[in-house]
Amino acid sequence: MSLGDWLNERTGHRALVRDALDEPVAGGARWAYVWGSALTLSLVIQVVTGWLLMSAYSPSATNAWASVHHITYTMRAGWLIRGVHHFGAQAMVVLLALHLGQTALYGAYRKPREMNWFFGLGLAGVTLGFALTGYLLPWDQKGYWATRVATNIAGTIPGIGAFAQDLMVGGSEYGHMTLTRFYTLHVGVLPALTVALLAARALFRKHGITPPSSADTTKVDLFYPRQVGKDLAVALVVMVVVFGLALREHGAPLDAPADAASDYPARPEWYFLALFELLKFKYFHGALEPVGAVGVPTVVIGYLLLLPFIDRSATPRADGKPRSTFGGRLLFLLPLLLVFLGAGGLTLKSLRADAGDKEFQDSRKVASERANRAIALAKAGIPPEGPLAMLRSDPETRGAELFEKSCATCHRLGKIGPPEGKDTAPDLTGWRTKKWVTAVLHDPDAPNLFGKTPFKEQMPSFVKPPADAEAAKMFTALKPEEIDEIGTFLVAQANGEKGEGSPGEKLVKQRCTSCHRLDGKTDDEESLAPELRGWGSVAWTDAQIADPGSGKTYPKGAMDPKLEGHMPAFGEKLSEKDRKILSQWVWNKAGE
Amino acid sequence: MMVGVGGALWTAALLVPAGLFATSTGTPGAQGSGKTRWIRVGRLDDLAAGEPKRLQIVADERDAYTVTKDQTLGSVWLMREGNAVKAWSAVCPHLGCSVDLGSDKKSFSCPCHTSRFAISGKAESGPSPRDMDPLEARVVDGFVEVDFRRFRTGITERKEA
Numbered sequence: 001m002s003l004g005d006w007l008n009e010r011t012g013h014r015a016l017v018r019d020a021l022d023e024p025v026a027g028g029a030r031w032a033y034v035w036g037s038a039l040t041l042s043l044v045i046q047v048v049t050g051w052l053l054m055s056a057y058s059p060s061a062t063n064a065w066a067s068v069h070h071i072t073y074t075m076r077a078g079w080l081i082r083g084v085h086h087f088g089a090q091a092m093v094v095l096l097a098l099h100l101g102q103t104a105l106y107g108a109y110r111k112p113r114e115m116n117w118f119f120g121l122g123l124a125g126v127t128l129g130f131a132l133t134g135y136l137l138p139w140d141q142k143g144y145w146a147t148r149v150a151t152n153i154a155g156t157i158p159g160i161g162a163f164a165q166d167l168m169v170g171g172s173e174y175g176h177m178t179l180t181r182f183y184t185l186h187v188g189v190l191p192a193l194t195v196a197l198l199a200a201r202a203l204f205r206k207h208g209i210t211p212p213s214s215a216d217t218t219k220v221d222l223f224y225p226r227q228v229g230k231d232l233a234v235a236l237v238v239m240v241v242v243f244g245l246a247l248r249e250h251g252a253p254l255d256a257p258a259d260a261a262s263d264y265p266a267r268p269e270w271y272f273l274a275l276f277e278l279l280k281f282k283y284f285h286g287a288l289e290p291v292g293a294v295g296v297p298t299v300v301i302g303y304l305l306l307l308p309f310i311d312r313s314a315t316p317r318a319d320g321k322p323r324s325t326f327g328g329r330l331l332f333l334l335p336l337l338l339v340f341l342g343a344g345g346l347t348l349k350s351l352r353a354d355a356g357d358k359e360f361q362d363s364r365k366v367a368s369e370r371a372n373r374a375i376a377l378a379k380a381g382i383p384p385e386g387p388l389a390m391l392r393s394d395p396e397t398r399g400a401e402l403f404e405k406s407c408a409t410c411h412r413l414g415k416i417g418p419p420e421g422k423d424t425a426p427d428l429t430g431w432r433t434k435k436w437v438t439a440v441l442h443d444p445d446a447p448n449l450f451g452k453t454p455f456k457e458q459m460p461s462f463v464k465p466p467a468d469a470e471a472a473k474m475f476t477a478l479k480p481e482e483i484d485e486i487g488t489f490l491v492a493q494a495n496g497e498k499g500e501g502s503p504g505e506k507l508v509k510q511r512c513t514s515c516h517r518l519d520g521k522t523d524d525e526e527s528l529a530p531e532l533r534g535w536g537s538v539a540w541t542d543a544q545i546a547d548p549g550s551g552k553t554y555p556k557g558a559m560d561p562k563l564e565g566h567m568p569a570f571g572e573k574l575s576e577k578d579r580k581i582l583s584q585w586v587w588n589k590a591g592e
Numbered sequence: 593m594m595v596g597v598g599g600a601l602w603t604a605a606l607l608v609p610a611g612l613f614a615t616s617t618g619t620p621g622a623q624g625s626g627k628t629r630w631i632r633v634g635r636l637d638d639l640a641a642g643e644p645k646r647l648q649i650v651a652d653e654r655d656a657y658t659v660t661k662d663q664t665l666g667s668v669w670l671m672r673e674g675n676a677v678k679a680w681s682a683v684c685p686h687l688g689c690s691v692d693l694g695s696d697k698k699s700f701s702c703p704c705h706t707s708r709f710a711i712s713g714k715a716e717s718g719p720s721p722r723d724m725d726p727l728e729a730r731v732v733d734g735f736v737e738v739d740f741r742r743f744r745t746g747i748t749e750r751k752e753a
Contacts, residue, residue, distance in 0.1 A: 041602070048606055052613050063658070070657040076616035077609040084609070225595050232598045239605055381652075381659030 021224035023208065027215030029226035032106065035099035037231035038238055042092050043194070045239070046130075049085040050187065057137070059183035061176045062386035064139035065257040069378045069387070072251050083246025086253075089131055091242050093271050096124050104336065107329050108210035109307050110314035119201040121304055126193050128271075133186040135269060139179060141367060144258035145266030147182075148174060149276075153293040161290070174260065213326060256370040257387035265363045267354070274343035277350040300339055307332065373397050393577075399585020402578055406570060412448075413589050424452050424565060431590040432494035432536030434487035441483050454563040458528060462511065482507055494536030494591070508532060517555070528563075530554045536590075542583035546571035630730070630737040637734065639672035644693055644700070644711065646670075646682060649740050668727060668738050669700065671711070679729035679738050680713050686720040688745045700724060721748045 008014045025033070056075060058067040071078040100120065103109060109117035136147040155165035170177030211217060221227060246252070268276050275293065278284065284292030303310075311332040354360050374391050382390050391397050400416065408416050410425035417423060427448040430436045444459040445451040462483070465472040478486070489504025499505055508518060515527040522529070530553050534540045543552035547569040549559030558566060570579065633647040646667050653663035669680045669691070680700075684691045689704035699716070700709040707718030715723050728739040742753040 045606055048610055052610055055614070066657040074657070075613060077612035078616065080609045081613045229595050229598075232595055232602065236598055236602055239602060243605065378657070381654055382657050384658055384660050 021222065021228070023223040025209060025221045025223055025227050027211030027217050028219045029221040029230055030211075031230055031234075032102050032212075033209055033227060034231045034234040035095055035102055037228075038234045039092060039095045039099055040198075041231075041235040042088055042095060042238060042242075045088045045242070046085060046092065047191075049081050049088065052081050053085055054187060059137070059179045061139060061174075061179055061258075062384075064137065064179055065254075065387045066378065066382040068138040068140075068254060069375065069382070072254055073375070073379060079251030080243075080246055083249060083251040084242055086251075087242045087245040087249075089134060090269070090271075091238055092127055093131060095238070096127055100124060103210075104307070104333055105329075106210050106212055107311070107313065107326075110311060111308065112314075113207050113210065114308040115204055116201060116207070117308055118305070119197050119204075121301070122197045123194065123201075125301075126190055126197065129190050130186060131269065131271070133182045133190065136179070136182045137186065138254060139258045140255035141258055141262065141264045141371070142253070142255040142266075144174065144260075145264045146268045146272075149266055149268070150272075153279075153290075156290045157294050158290060174258075254371065254375065256367065256374045257391060259388055259391075263363065264367060265360050270347065273350045274346040277346040277353075300336075303335060370397060393581075395581050395584050395588075398578070398581050399588075402574070402582040403585060403589075406574065406582070407586075410567075413586065414592070423448065425567065426450060426453070428586065428590050430592075432491065432587070433591065434484070434491055437487040437490050438483055441478060441486065454565050455528065459515070478507075478511065486512075490532065490535055493532065493534055494540075494587075496534075496537050496539075520551075526557075528555060528558050530558075536587075538583055538587045541587050542579060545574070545579055545583055545586075628728075628739050629741075631740050632732075632735050632737050633668065633670070634736055635734055636672065636675070636677065636731050636736055639670055639677065639736070641672045641674070643697070644669050644671045646693070647736075649738070651740070665740065666742075668740070669724075670729065670736060670738075675731060677729045677731060677736050678713075679727040679736075681725040681727055681741070681743065683725070683742065683745070684720060685715075685722045685725055685743065685745055685750075686718070691724065721746065722750060725750060 004014075053071065056067060056071050056078070058064060068082070071082055073079070103117065103120065132147070132150060135143045137143065151165050151168050154168060155161045157164065166172065168178075168181065170181045267273070275297065278292050278296060279289065281292070311329055313328050370391070373394065373396060374387060377390055377394055378387060403411075403413060404416050407413070407428075409418055410423065411417065411428050412423050413428040413431075417427070439446065440449055440459075441462045443449070443461055443464070445456050445461075450456055450459065460466055462478040465475045465477070485502070485504040486507050487504070489499045489502050489508060492499035492502070492504075505518075508516075512518070512529075512532060513521065514523045515529040516522060517529065517531040517533075519533045520531065531540070531551075540553055543550060544554070544567075547559075548554050548567045549556045549569070557563075559569070560566070574582065629651070631649055631651050633649060639645055646669055648667045649665045650662055651665055653660045653665055667682045667690070669682050671678045680691075682691050683689075684702040684704065684707055686702065686705055686707050689702050691700045691702050691707075691709065693699075694701040694708065698711050700711070700713070701707065702718070702720070705719050707720035708716045709720070709724050710716050713724035713726060715721075725741075725743045727741060730737050744751045744753045
């Protein structure tokens, strides 16, 4: 007696398997019937990859991003597992639409299969629930902001909105509790619902497939092998597509760590883009917002649920004649088709709007630079305070942010600065280089130097003679080699070298200290010209940011309120740590 | 036949990466990655010749993705011999308890299963399958540095964990 016989005697499994495989497919096997099986096999992929991800993922606001980074960039095949889970989820949304579309088109929702239709709709809802909850779990900017918008939408529902929102978020703010709640739904509640709905569908599947009215129902295939073969072929194609996408993206995208204080151009996943676009219409602004965000989807879901009762073509007419089926059904499906086309149109509109929106593209670029930086930094390990703390203490990232927030309304440095022409302070691009020094000596009042500052006309050109004829007589222009020496001396100062006794220092003492300070000494104590010893160094920059009138850079008079538009002191506006990061960053960038 | 091949392909495509991922347990940069890691543990002058002393290993700890600065990772036994230092892991090679100095101060003993080791680290009695695990030690500018490593326990062979 074989093991199979032994088992069969006790479980009767052979009859069960035969029943399943030999189920008659009326009208013959068809490609139209493959979607249910493809969905089931995709679900198996999601379950297996999901378990694997669970074994490494950590659902906490400090660790989630770090663990996803670890999965993607450190663990063997981690990028592939995560990529397959990510794209597998999207494949399920597509397959779901195809399956429901096929069911609707074949009229398989009609009597006596209403319950199957309801179970299917339930599973569709659960699938979207998986997509929505899963999107947040990496705790990156993309998931964080998209989900925040989604829960805020829930909050606009009159009556229960606020309660529903707090329930989902686990409080009023996003944090640890939000993540554990979404995680519980994603790996506990929704899988249980899926199993329950699938079991119900299998147990209560009294009626088999619905062949189209044109099918020759005298022809009957068995489920195995012809339908199984078709199902499997499609499942393999789905797998190739999902693996292909995962390979192309080398996993799945990971945005920068979630940052509640950032400006992020939030967009939902593509299958929610239509809803997103809908909310841009002005009819849905203000009090009618919940109508767009919740009302429209509710009407669509309601229509789907009522469809078996609206389309009664499966019931013979009172006179006993069969009702016309396919043509009549199209009438009932027309609203759904219109909604589908409308959603498609909105999705395209949204994608095109973003593609043509320079501001969106720019902020998208900033966001992906930040993401790349975070991903690169995290490879050396993440501090226990989490990835955001890591990014915040990264001089490169934090420096740029601080410059943008504190300096860029007046100063420009490289790509960061006020809108074109709105600069009111010197352009710091190349500041502390010889080129910049040369430019100042040529024309200090150039619009990108001091021409738009209260210091305009305080310093003369050392190349062009003054307009006043008397003064012009006294004027000796600096020779190019002298300018070069002064430049060398000042660049040395910026690099923290003393440069004492150099030809440049002598020239500075001859030509500049009549107004400027060098080691605090000047011929003109009233002058507002800054200290040149250590000019452009990190310490000088830091002192200037802390208080431009401390005497370490500019003298007290430079902070006189009568000098409208002078630089403010940031000593009390920035923490010492941030200020040090900022001055180091400005120094680095200006030297490039 | 075709169905069988297709099914096998589908299953393999899922299970091969799954197996690779599930067995991916090493973290580069973490302890036990085989790299030499010299850690300064104390001054040579603080060690009396011929008298074993236990010092703590303080270094950055990498736990998968989290790196925590200046954590106590464990301890080592050190013994000064002239201007050189001998070092042993304080982890008992039997089942990983911490080896302490014997009451006679001239031997090591493990409090868990009473393994005893000579002052040279040689296993003398009890269940320990091997001698205490020696570590590389050197003296740099008067400071003792140890190449800190961990070993698998319970086996005769000395294998890094």
